[in-house]
Amino acid sequence: MSETTDGLAFGSLALALLGGALRVSTPFLFVSLGECITEKSGRINLGLEGTLVLGAMGGYGVSLLTGSPWLGVLAAGLCGVLMGLLHGGLCSLPKVNDIAVGIALMLFGTGLAFFLGKPLIQPQAPMLPSVELGAWSDDEQIRSALRINVLLPVGLALAGLLHWAFRASRWGLALRLVGDNAAAARALGYPVVPIRIGATAAGGFLAGVGGAFLSLYYPGSWNEGLSSGQGLMAVALVIFARWNPLRCALAALLFGAAGALGPALQSQGITAGYYLFNAAPYVLTLALMAASWTPGQTLAGAPGELSFTQR
Amino acid sequence: MDALTHTLLAADVQDRGAAVEAYRVTKRFGALTALDEVSLKVEAGSFHCLLGENGAGKSTLVKCLVGYHPPEEGSFLVDGREQAIRSPRDAQRLRIGMVYQHFTLAPGMTVAENLLLARGDLPLRIDWRREKAALAAFLASTPFRLDLNARVADLAAGEKQKLEILKQLYLGQRLLILDEPTSVLTPAEADEVLGLLHGMTRDGRLTVMMITHKFREVSAYGDSVTVLRRGKLAGSGKVGELTTQDMAEMMVGSAVFVATAPRRRAADPERKTGEIRLAVDRLCADNDRGMPAVRELDLVVRAGEIVGIAGVAGNGQKELIEVLLGQRSARGGALRVDGETYGATRAELRRHGVFSLPEEPLRNACVPTMSVAENMGLRDFDIAPFSGGWLSLRFLRRGALTRRAKEWIEAFGVRPPDPSAAIENLSGGNVQRAVLARELSGAVRLLIVANPVFGLDFAATEAIHRRLDQARNDGAAILLVSEDLDELLELSDRILVMSEGRIAHQVLAGYVDVAEIGRHMAGGAGHGTGH
Numbered sequence: 001m002s003e004t005t006d007g008l009a010f011g012s013l014a015l016a017l018l019g020g021a022l023r024v025s026t027p028f029l030f031v032s033l034g035e036c037i038t039e040k041s042g043r044i045n046l047g048l049e050g051t052l053v054l055g056a057m058g059g060y061g062v063s064l065l066t067g068s069p070w071l072g073v074l075a076a077g078l079c080g081v082l083m084g085l086l087h088g089g090l091c092s093l094p095k096v097n098d099i100a101v102g103i104a105l106m107l108f109g110t111g112l113a114f115f116l117g118k119p120l121i122q123p124q125a126p127m128l129p130s131v132e133l134g135a136w137s138d139d140e141q142i143r144s145a146l147r148i149n150v151l152l153p154v155g156l157a158l159a160g161l162l163h164w165a166f167r168a169s170r171w172g173l174a175l176r177l178v179g180d181n182a183a184a185a186r187a188l189g190y191p192v193v194p195i196r197i198g199a200t201a202a203g204g205f206l207a208g209v210g211g212a213f214l215s216l217y218y219p220g221s222w223n224e225g226l227s228s229g230q231g232l233m234a235v236a237l238v239i240f241a242r243w244n245p246l247r248c249a250l251a252a253l254l255f256g257a258a259g260a261l262g263p264a265l266q267s268q269g270i271t272a273g274y275y276l277f278n279a280a281p282y283v284l285t286l287a288l289m290a291a292s293w294t295p296g297q298t299l300a301g302a303p304g305e306l307s308f309t310q311r
Numbered sequence: 312m313d314a315l316t317h318t319l320l321a322a323d324v325q326d327r328g329a330a331v332e333a334y335r336v337t338k339r340f341g342a343l344t345a346l347d348e349v350s351l352k353v354e355a356g357s358f359h360c361l362l363g364e365n366g367a368g369k370s371t372l373v374k375c376l377v378g379y380h381p382p383e384e385g386s387f388l389v390d391g392r393e394q395a396i397r398s399p400r401d402a403q404r405l406r407i408g409m410v411y412q413h414f415t416l417a418p419g420m421t422v423a424e425n426l427l428l429a430r431g432d433l434p435l436r437i438d439w440r441r442e443k444a445a446l447a448a449f450l451a452s453t454p455f456r457l458d459l460n461a462r463v464a465d466l467a468a469g470e471k472q473k474l475e476i477l478k479q480l481y482l483g484q485r486l487l488i489l490d491e492p493t494s495v496l497t498p499a500e501a502d503e504v505l506g507l508l509h510g511m512t513r514d515g516r517l518t519v520m521m522i523t524h525k526f527r528e529v530s531a532y533g534d535s536v537t538v539l540r541r542g543k544l545a546g547s548g549k550v551g552e553l554t555t556q557d558m559a560e561m562m563v564g565s566a567v568f569v570a571t572a573p574r575r576r577a578a579d580p581e582r583k584t585g586e587i588r589l590a591v592d593r594l595c596a597d598n599d600r601g602m603p604a605v606r607e608l609d610l611v612v613r614a615g616e617i618v619g620i621a622g623v624a625g626n627g628q629k630e631l632i633e634v635l636l637g638q639r640s641a642r643g644g645a646l647r648v649d650g651e652t653y654g655a656t657r658a659e660l661r662r663h664g665v666f667s668l669p670e671e672p673l674r675n676a677c678v679p680t681m682s683v684a685e686n687m688g689l690r691d692f693d694i695a696p697f698s699g700g701w702l703s704l705r706f707l708r709r710g711a712l713t714r715r716a717k718e719w720i721e722a723f724g725v726r727p728p729d730p731s732a733a734i735e736n737l738s739g740g741n742v743q744r745a746v747l748a749r750e751l752s753g754a755v756r757l758l759i760v761a762n763p764v765f766g767l768d769f770a771a772t773e774a775i776h777r778r779l780d781q782a783r784n785d786g787a788a789i790l791l792v793s794e795d796l797d798e799l800l801e802l803s804d805r806i807l808v809m810s811e812g813r814i815a816h817q818v819l820a821g822y823v824d825v826a827e828i829g830r831h832m833a834g835g836a837g838h839g840t841g842h
Contacts (some may be wrong), residue, residue: 029776168438168439170434170436170437172439173424174428174686176424177420177428180419181416181417183415186399187377187379187399189399190428243363304417
């Protein structure tokens with residue numbers, strides 16, 4: 001008896017994890033792709049956590065006001081662009097450190113979102129629609145696991161597009177050059193500062209869209225504990241993914257699955273250590289960071305202009 | 312004749328080397344006048360050499376010419392017409408290209424990507440198959456061989472230099488400016504590169520302007536020469552009409568002795584060397600990417616000798632030096648100094664009298680933002696007489712540090728003579744002098760030296776060589792790693808050739824066969840670090 005139920009339990013646990021990964025990974029995906037663009041240009045934007053929260057608030061608010069969740073997504077992206085421009089502009093001033101500015105903007109973004117978002121905690125805004133990939137199945141569990149948001153396939157396609165663009169488009173090559181050796185870029189006549197500001201703004205746009213997913217799809221409301229550090233984890237994820245957009249997408253799914261571990265176990269009736277399992281993404285972040293840093297070596301694939309690769 | 316050849320020929324007819332003139336060019340950086348009304352004339356299709364000591368303004372002048380630092384006053388004439396060169400784009404439009412002293416390649420990108428990015432008119436979407444074929448065809452038209460798919464970070468220094476030059480040739484430049492192009496090349500590589508460029512000037516296709524310190528290169532390849540001193544024009548002329556002595560006088564402003572190759576006398580085989588000071592036993596170390604760079608290397612340095620290590624850059628010399636200086640941990644093997652296990656700790660360095668002149672001293676031997684006096688005190692600021700005092704709390708005695716710094720600045724000729732100046736604001740040669748003062752003024756028993764004269768003018772070079780020779784005669788054991796074979800031949804008692812992380816060849820100074828050394832250097836040259 002116990003063997004068959006164990007098999008079943010394992011199957012549905014795997015299914016719950018898959019469903020969780022597909023549901024939870026979208027913000028990780030967008031923020032990490034955004035950060036990937038920014039870091040390829042040679043700057044680190046730690047403020048994406050703030051951008052994510054501000055995007056969530058802005059997207060929710062605009063969706064509530066206009067009744068269109070897609071306008072909300074757009075507004076969230078524009079919030080992100082503004083935050084990105086602020087970061088990019090500040091970092092272009094002489095002797096300004098991008099990491100310090102990032103931390104300041106993280107606090108600024110979340111603070112501003114909490115301040116402006118107070119009236120948004122109660123009302124219910126229109127949500128983004130979902131796509132039923134599991135419609136073929138009779139099993140409710142499979143259907144719920146494969147119920148995804150359009151933003152997920154968009155994000156995955158974007159990862160593929162970025163992977164191609166970094167390698168084989170004028171903009172991608174110029175971006176990588178600026179991030180790899182700014183002096184060389186300047187000598188060749190590429191505008192270093194505008195490219196970096198543009199990359200940071202584009203990164204902000206994606207992070208903002210990731211925020212809209214949080215408030216307009218899953219969990220699907222605006223409150224102050226919405227992000228719980230996902231923006232920061234996504235930044236760490238870029239390092240683990242070695243600045244490769246495809247690996248960013250894989251890592252985002254992995255983080256999504258880790259984030260779904262607690263709820264999935266709970267749905268199987270395992271309640272012991274619920275909060276411990278909820279900490280899985282954070283533990284995963286620490287473990288991956290420790291595994292991907294080797295002392296005394298520069299990281300393979302790291303853009304040469306990043307402040308932590310400079311010796 | 313097919314269409315392609317036809318276009319190429321047509322392009323050749325158009326592509327004559329550019330004639331360039333600078334007229335009373337002045338460039339200031341704050342209070343410093345780096346260039347003071349300098350004029351120069353470079354004829355079309357000539358090989359022009361720009362000579363001068365460190366800080367003479369050579370680099371500033373060419374950076375003005377390529378639009379990197381637009382000058383405050385003066386003008387440039389290209390093919391007789393005045394041209395405003397305000398940005399690198401302007402220079403690119405005039406087809407003036409520069410090969411910088413410090414590499415301007417993107418290390419994380421491939422050879423092909425670096426070449427393509429240099430072109431500047433990239434299509435929005437890049438068809439890599441077509442571009443790679445075109446690049447391969449271009450490469451085949453030059454004598455250089457590089458792997459298009461190799462990451463630049465994996466190339467040896469010599470290969471990077473070739474890529475820099477290839478980049479400019481790829482752009483079809485009419486004037487090529489080279490800033491000390493051979494400082495990282497082996498003599499054979501240098502002759503190959505300069506010979507090729509010289510050939511292109513003979514065809515009239517290219518004008519070359521080369522900054523150099525090496526008179527040998529001026530006499531072998533130059534047509535005409537311009538000499539700068541302290542930001543001013545010191546003289547110019549045709550190479551055939553000027554002697555080395557004339558040029559040296561223009562450079563330093565007075566007649567000085569120029570070492571025109573009296574190489575070190577053959578070492579006396581009977582010469583007494585002392586006890587073993589440094590013993591390296593089966594040392595293994597990895598490079599930054601975790602690949603083996605030093606492989607089971609053995610060597611011994613005795614008191615009273617200079618052991619020179621020759622080799623093409625990237626064959627493990629850098630990693631060896633870093634292990635000896637404590638900047639990198641070894642993966643295997645043992646180091647012994649005076650017979651005791653050595654781990655490059657501060658206490659061991661002090662006990663055994665180990666000193667060092669690493670390459671890039673600003674990065675490897677200094678704290679850039681600290682003052683000259685503080686940097687000169689880095690070895691001994693924490694012991695008497697520079698610290699001490701009340702309750703033996705080891706307070707720093709700044710007065711004592713500054714007084715000593717003043718003595719050393721005087722003795723070693725550091726400019727500006729200001730102990731409180733941040734060392735990062737000094738020129739390369741003066742940083743080197745300041746470090747030299749710190750490292751050679753103590754009781755030196757073992758000295759580890761890497762490329763000590765990289766980028767220095769000949770007066771500074773002579774001074775450093777004299778001091779190394781003196782230290783050896785005083786009984787120090789010296790390990791000298793250099794990419795300049797002439798320097799090794801001049802100084803060393805024994806020469807070891809390092810290739811692929813091992814000692815490939817060993818020879819006493821009196822029995823050197825340069826061709827033999829070259830063969831052993833080349834043994835691992837092309838693929839020294841890739842695997």
